[in-house]
Amino acid sequence: MFETLKALNSDPILGLMASYREDTNPHKIDLGVGVYKDEAGHTPIMECVKRADALHHAAETSKTYVGPPGDPEFNQQMQNLIFGTDHAAIKANRIRTVQAPGGCGALRVGAELINRARPGAALWVSDPTWANHVPLLGDAGLEIKTYPYYDAASQGLKIDAMLAAFGQINARDLVLLHGCCHNPCGVDLNEQHWDAVAALAVQRGFTPFIDLAYLGLGLGLKEDSYGARKLAATVPELVLASSCSKNFGLYRERVGALSIMSANVPEADIVYGQMQNVARGIYSMPPNYGGALVGRILADPVLRKDWDAELTGMRDRINGLRAELAKKFQARLHSNRFDFIPHQRGIFSFLGLNKDQVQTLKSQYSIYMVDSSRINVAGISQQNIDYFCESVCAVL
Numbered sequence: 001m002f003e004t005l006k007a008l009n010s011d012p013i014l015g016l017m018a019s020y021r022e023d024t025n026p027h028k029i030d031l032g033v034g035v036y037k038d039e040a041g042h043t044p045i046m047e048c049v050k051r052a053d054a055l056h057h058a059a060e061t062s063k064t065y066v067g068p069p070g071d072p073e074f075n076q077q078m079q080n081l082i083f084g085t086d087h088a089a090i091k092a093n094r095i096r097t098v099q100a101p102g103g104c105g106a107l108r109v110g111a112e113l114i115n116r117a118r119p120g121a122a123l124w125v126s127d128p129t130w131a132n133h134v135p136l137l138g139d140a141g142l143e144i145k146t147y148p149y150y151d152a153a154s155q156g157l158k159i160d161a162m163l164a165a166f167g168q169i170n171a172r173d174l175v176l177l178h179g180c181c182h183n184p185c186g187v188d189l190n191e192q193h194w195d196a197v198a199a200l201a202v203q204r205g206f207t208p209f210i211d212l213a214y215l216g217l218g219l220g221l222k223e224d225s226y227g228a229r230k231l232a233a234t235v236p237e238l239v240l241a242s243s244c245s246k247n248f249g250l251y252r253e254r255v256g257a258l259s260i261m262s263a264n265v266p267e268a269d270i271v272y273g274q275m276q277n278v279a280r281g282i283y284s285m286p287p288n289y290g291g292a293l294v295g296r297i298l299a300d301p302v303l304r305k306d307w308d309a310e311l312t313g314m315r316d317r318i319n320g321l322r323a324e325l326a327k328k329f330q331a332r333l334h335s336n337r338f339d340f341i342p343h344q345r346g347i348f349s350f351l352g353l354n355k356d357q358v359q360t361l362k363s364q365y366s367i368y369m370v371d372s373s374r375i376n377v378a379g380i381s382q383q384n385i386d387y388f389c390e391s392v393c394a395v396l
C-alpha cells in the first residue's frame, strides 16, 4: 500500500536546525525556529510554571480521563484572559471554550467544525501567513484564499488593499486574522485598523477567525487582545484559536484553546457539543498536564502576578532588542533602512534580504535564518548583536 506514497521534501526549518547544530563556528546565531529565547540563547521553563508544576504534582490524585473539553478551569481562565471577565459576550454566556493540543490543535478543530457547518467554505488568510495555516486549515476541507497584507516595499501594512479586499468578501466566507505579533512579518493591526475590520465584518457579514498565538508578547496582554475583544463585541459569531506555547513557554506540552462565540445561548450550546464531538473524532481528548498548569497559574493571584511579570520581561527583552537593532543599523549604515524593526511586534520580522544574502549570512557568517529573511528577534543577545549587525551590513 505505502509504495504509492511519494517522498516529501524535508521541512526547510528542520534542515536549517540541523545545519546550525553541525556548525562549529563559536559565533553562530540561530534566528530560524520560532521560540522565545533568553539572553543566554535558552528557551527556559518559566518560574511560575515550575511552581505550578510542584503544586499540581502534590494535588493530583488520579490520571483518569478528563473528557473532550479538557480542564474546565483552564477553559474558563483562558476565556477570561482573552476576552476579559466583563466582556458582554462572556456575560451573555455566548462563548464556549475547549482545550486543544496546542494552537495547532485549536486551529484544526475550528476548521473541522467550520467545514461541518459550511462545507468547503472559503477562508481568507493574509499574504503572507504562517506556512502551517494552509495544511492545518485547508486539509480540513476549507478553501484557502489570500488577502493583501504585508507591503515589502514599506515593511508595513497594505491597509487600503486589505480593507478593499474585505469589502468584497462574501457573507459565507471566513477571514483569518493574526490577533497580534503576526507570523511571519511582525506587522500588526492597530486599534483603528481593528475597528475598520470589525465594521466591514458587520457590513459584509463574514466571520472572523482569530489566531492568537503570541498574546502578551507584543505590547501587553490588554493591548494584544484588543482585536479579539473588539470583534467579539461587534460581530455575532467568531472563532478564536489560542496557544500557550510561547507566552507560558509550554511548547512541548501542547496547550491551546478553541473559543467560539455564537449568536445566542442555544446555538452556543449546540456548538459546544459539536466542538467536543470533533475533538473526540480526531484525538479524543487533549493532554491534561500543560492545561492544568496554565489553569492553576491564571486562577492563583500570586502565580498570575508572577506570570505577568515574567511575560513582561520577555516582551520587554524583545522590544528592547528591536529598538537596539534599529539604532545599531542606523549608526552603521547612516540610513533608516531598518527603522521598521521597532514598529513591528512579536518575535518575527523580515529583514528584507534576498536569498543570496541569506545564503551568504549562513555560509560565511554562520547566521541562520529562513530563505524569506524572516528572523526570530529573540535569537539576538547582547553577546551577538554587534556581530549580527556587522554581518548583515557586510552582505548588503
Ligand SMILES: Cc1ncc(COP(=O)(O)O)c(C=O)c1O
Pocket (backbone or CB within 6 Å): 034, 101, 102, 103, 104, 105, 130, 183, 211, 213, 243, 244, 245, 251, 254, 255, 256
Ligand atoms: C501564527 C501561529 N499560530 C499558531 C501556532 C501554534 O502553536 P502551537 O501549536 O505550538 O501551540 C504558531 C506556532 O508557531 C504560530 O506561529
